[in-house]
Amino acid sequence: xxxxxxxxxxxxxxxxxxxxxxxxxxxxxxxxxxxxxxxxxxxxx
Amino acid sequence: xxxxxxxxxxxxxxxxxxxxxxxxxxxxxxxxxxxxxxxxxxxxxxxxxxxxxxxxxxxxxxxxxxxxxxxxxxxxxxxxxxxxxxxxxxxxxxxxxxxxxxxxxxxxxxxxxxxxxxxxxxxxxxxxxxxxxxxxxxxxxxxxxxxxxxxxxxxxxxxxxxxxxxxxxxxxxxxxxxxxxxxxxxxxxxxxxxxxxxxxxxxxxxxxxxxxxxxxxxxxxxxxxxxxxxxxxxxxxxxxxxxxxxxxxxxxxxxxxxxxxxxxxxxxxxxxxxxxxxxxxxxxxxxxxxxxxxxxxxxxxxxxxxxxxxxxxxxxxxxxxxxxxxxxxxxxxxxxxxxxxxxxxxxxxxxxxxxxxxxxxxxxxxxxxxxxxxxxxxxxxxxxxxxxxxxxxxxxxxxxxxxxxxxxxxxxxxxxxxxxxxxxxxxxxxxxxxxxxxxxxxxxxxxxxxxxxxxxxxxxxxxxxxxxxxxxxxxxxxxxxxxxxxxxxxxxxxxxxxxxxxxxxxxxxxxxxxxxxxxxxxxxxxxxxxxxxxxxxxxxxxxxxxxxxxxxxxxxxxxxxxxxxxxxxxxxxxxxxxxxxxxxxxxxxxxxxxxxxxxxxxxxxxxxxxxxxxxxxxxxxxxxxxxxxxxxxxxxxxxxxxxxxxxxxxxxxxxxxxxxxxxxxxxxxxxxxxxxxxxxxxxxxxxxxxxxxxxxxxx
Amino acid sequence: xxxxxxxxxxxxxxxxxxxxxxxxxxxxxxxxxxxxxxxxxxxxxxxxxxxxxxxxxxxxxxxxxxxxxxxxxx
Numbered sequence: 086x087x088x089x090x091x092x093x094x095x096x097x098x099x100x101x102x103x104x105x106x107x108x109x110x111x112x113x114x115x116x117x118x119x120x121x122x123x124x125x126x127x128x129x130x
Numbered sequence: 131x132x133x134x135x136x137x138x139x140x141x142x143x144x145x146x147x148x149x150x151x152x153x154x155x156x157x158x159x160x161x162x163x164x165x166x167x168x169x170x171x172x173x174x175x176x177x178x179x180x181x182x183x184x185x186x187x188x189x190x191x192x193x194x195x196x197x198x199x200x201x202x203x204x205x206x207x208x209x210x211x212x213x214x215x216x217x218x219x220x221x222x223x224x225x226x227x228x229x230x231x232x233x234x235x236x237x238x239x240x241x242x243x244x245x246x247x248x249x250x251x252x253x254x255x256x257x258x259x260x261x262x263x264x265x266x267x268x269x270x271x272x273x274x275x276x277x278x279x280x281x282x283x284x285x286x287x288x289x290x291x292x293x294x295x296x297x298x299x300x301x302x303x304x305x306x307x308x309x310x311x312x313x314x315x316x317x318x319x320x321x322x323x324x325x326x327x328x329x330x331x332x333x334x335x336x337x338x339x340x341x342x343x344x345x346x347x348x349x350x351x352x353x354x355x356x357x358x359x360x361x362x363x364x365x366x367x368x369x370x371x372x373x374x375x376x377x378x379x380x381x382x383x384x385x386x387x388x389x390x391x392x393x394x395x396x397x398x399x400x401x402x403x404x405x406x407x408x409x410x411x412x413x414x415x416x417x418x419x420x421x422x423x424x425x426x427x428x429x430x431x432x433x434x435x436x437x438x439x440x441x442x443x444x445x446x447x448x449x450x451x452x453x454x455x456x457x458x459x460x461x462x463x464x465x466x467x468x469x470x471x472x473x474x475x476x477x478x479x480x481x482x483x484x485x486x487x488x489x490x491x492x493x494x495x496x497x498x499x500x501x502x503x504x505x506x507x508x509x510x511x512x513x514x515x516x517x518x519x520x521x522x523x524x525x526x527x528x529x530x531x532x533x534x535x536x537x538x539x540x541x542x543x544x545x546x547x548x549x550x551x552x553x554x555x556x557x558x559x560x561x562x563x564x565x566x567x568x569x570x571x572x573x574x575x576x577x578x579x580x581x582x583x584x585x586x587x588x589x590x591x592x593x594x595x596x597x598x599x600x601x602x603x604x605x606x607x608x609x610x611x612x613x614x615x616x617x618x619x620x621x622x623x624x625x626x627x628x629x630x631x632x633x634x635x636x637x638x639x640x641x642x643x644x645x646x647x648x649x650x651x652x653x654x655x656x657x658x659x660x661x662x663x664x665x666x667x668x669x670x671x672x673x674x675x676x677x678x679x680x681x682x683x684x685x686x687x688x689x690x691x692x693x694x695x696x697x698x699x700x701x702x703x704x705x706x707x708x709x710x711x712x713x714x715x716x717x718x719x720x721x722x723x724x725x726x727x728x729x730x731x732x733x734x735x736x737x738x739x740x741x742x743x744x745x746x747x748x749x750x751x752x753x754x755x756x757x758x759x760x761x762x763x764x765x766x767x768x769x770x771x772x773x774x775x776x777x778x779x780x781x782x783x784x785x786x787x788x789x790x791x792x793x794x795x796x797x798x799x800x801x802x803x804x805x806x807x808x809x810x811x812x813x814x815x816x817x818x819x820x821x822x823x824x825x826x827x828x829x
Numbered sequence: 830x831x832x833x834x835x836x837x838x839x840x841x842x843x844x845x846x847x848x849x850x851x852x853x854x855x856x857x858x859x860x861x862x863x864x865x866x867x868x869x870x871x872x873x874x875x876x877x878x879x880x881x882x883x884x885x886x887x888x889x890x891x892x893x894x895x896x897x898x899x900x901x902x903x
């Protein structure tokens with residue numbers, strides 16, 4: 086695999102991770118009704 | 131075309147309603163929340179003959195439609211709102227054969243709502259044992275329903291229940307009770323004013339604040355006029371209503387049920403004489419707790435060590451086998467250790483939920499409530515607070531939600547505020563790794579020092595919870611009426627299936643809930659640790675070369691110096707060093723600082739963060755623990771994780787409110803930002819001070 | 830002999846004669862704590878509080894302060 090593809094993959098992973106954290110913690114108000122629940126789907130368990 | 135029937139499963143607590151639900155749906159279920167509130171909503175699908183599907187909702191357990199808690203309110207809101215998408219086509223009322231009389235109260239209320247209703251008489255396997263026999267024909271006729279005699283333990287009667295569900299159109303919807311007989315003038319007047327409404331529905335709206343279907347809303351608003359009766363008058367009517375219902379039930383059961391007292395065996399009394407005994411009760415409770423902690427520590431250490439080494443070698447393998455590059459490094463140093471940091475907690479979480487669900491299922495938890503009430507009340511808590519406090523050892527979130535059945539608001543608020551002090555399973559990994567680093571192995575009267583330390587930390591958490599409850603009880607000026615009614619259910623052998631589903635469900639939601647966040651944070655951290663701004667980072671090799679040019683160091687050592695120089699000047703290193711002055715007095719370096727900050731998302735991130743940070747700087751295949759043991763304190767010299775800094779860290783984690791999700795739940799449950807903010811400030815400040823004192827004294 | 834439920838002794842079986850509905854939560858009534866039903870003390874915690882009762886076949890625990898508002902006949 087050439088370094089270019091390696092970089093692309095790594096950056097993609099970073100974007101997904103950052104995007105996930107942002108939606109989880111900073112856009113919580115919109116989401117909270119569905120996602121944060123008793124089954125512990127909320128960052129703790 | 132496939133058809134779907136909405137089925138609501140309703141019943142008193144402790145009737146085995148969830149077992150019926152599990153028997154109908156198997157693993158075909160999902161747990162969510164009712165919109166806007168944190169009441170657990172369990173739904174599942176059950177396949178019926180002829181391609182019909184039943185969508186089954188397991189409603190929260192309730193003794194009656196007169197709701198006294200948020201959970202119970204869910205039941206009545208759903209049953210009154212015909213426009214709700216989940217509005218049931220039929221209700222299945224689950225009752226327990228030993229408590230049929232009381233269980234039928236709820237049944238008659240639901241019948242009065244004119245919803246087709248099936249009666250499940252559960253735990254039928256206990257009938258012979260209790261000397262009970264039932265005349266089902268008679269009961270069906272007089273209760274105007276169909277009955278399914280079910281034993282989930284023996285797997286009997288479920289097929290009949292399914293066939294009754296699919297033929298729900300044959301069910302009668304006529305009443306059992308005529309409300310107007312209670313107070314003729316009042317109820318007749320009420321019915322005449324609203325000829326199109328069900329009288330029982332009107333009565334429910336008058337006696338409690340329910341929010342119901344929008345279309346009905348306007349018409350029913352006028353009902354307010356009927357609240358003219360004073361509160362105590364209304365309550366007197368409710369009492370008369372209850373008496374009336376019981377009269378009906380007694381009349382029906384007199385012929386429909388025979389109990390041969392001579393045949394009945396009462397083992398529970400014998401067990402309870404000991405288990406709830408004024409002395410032995412407490413001794414037994416303490417022994418059970420001790421066993422649980424020892425077991426969690428001992429049993430889970432084997433799979434945990436295995437997981438730790440497996441991930442270390444997996445990481446090493448990836449690095450050697452895949453072509454070199456950024457992504458391979460990310461995999462080997464960020465993602466795999468991050469995943470390892472999730473998987474490693476599975477054994478403990480599974481064990482913990484195993485114990486908690488066994489205690490609840492067996493009926494023992496209610497005995498603990500009984501035993502502890504008087505003691506807890508001294509601290510402004512209720513005996514019912516013991517359930518949140520014990521579940522808090524798993525996670526504060528379900529624990530805080532479990533406070534809902536504490537009827538007294540002040541006791542409930544105090545319980546919510548102090549529960550985060552209880553050692554939750556997220557603290558466990560932090561504790562375990564630090565204990566294994568700083569507490570020597572060895573034994574004291576059969577118990578390991580390390581296990582004792584863990585036990586001590588649990589006691590400290592519990593102590594902090596009750597003493598802050600004591601203070602809050604003195605400080606908070608809230609007046610509220612205290613009611614305390616706890617049912618003491620019969621002892622039951624926990625159903626393996628129920629326990630297994632709970633353990634599986636909770637573990638799964640940890641792996642996919644918290645796990646995703648831990649993984650995401652590990653990825654971000656890896657980037658922050660692997661890149662940095664400015665020349666210091668870019669020219670790390672030259673700078674290190676110059677610095678060590680005069681010294682004779684090996685190539686390997688040189689590489690390590692470069693790596694640590696890079697880490698120090700990476701984004702994460704810069705941030706970490708910026709906050710270092712604040713945490714240095716506690717005995718921590720900037721790496722621990724980063725771990726503390728990132729673990730605010732969830733405590734267990736602490737270990738994953740350190741794993742990521744240290745693996746960025748190292749070349750060799752090593753476990754997290756070995757890497758941490760090798761760290762050197764940059765200022766004092768000697769191992770970074772020594773007795774003083776270790777104890778300081780343990781205490782910091784014992785007291786600090788390191789969990790965003792808990793704050794969010796507290797906000798929702800108290801309906802105000804005031805309490806979570808207060809919690810965060812006080813707990814963190816206290817944690818900091820205690821950790822500071824501990825380190826300064828011990829160093 | 831009339832007395833309040835708070836003074837019942839272990840193993841004693843009594844009949845409930847009156848409940849003060851203002852002081853008693855509806856939930857307790859609904860669980861069977863109604864005039865005419867029998868009540869038996871199964872066990873008490875230290876200081877006689879809370880009380881573990883068998884009311885009309887339902888086993889439950891209530892606090893002494895609540896029991897004081899329930900009248901019984903021996």
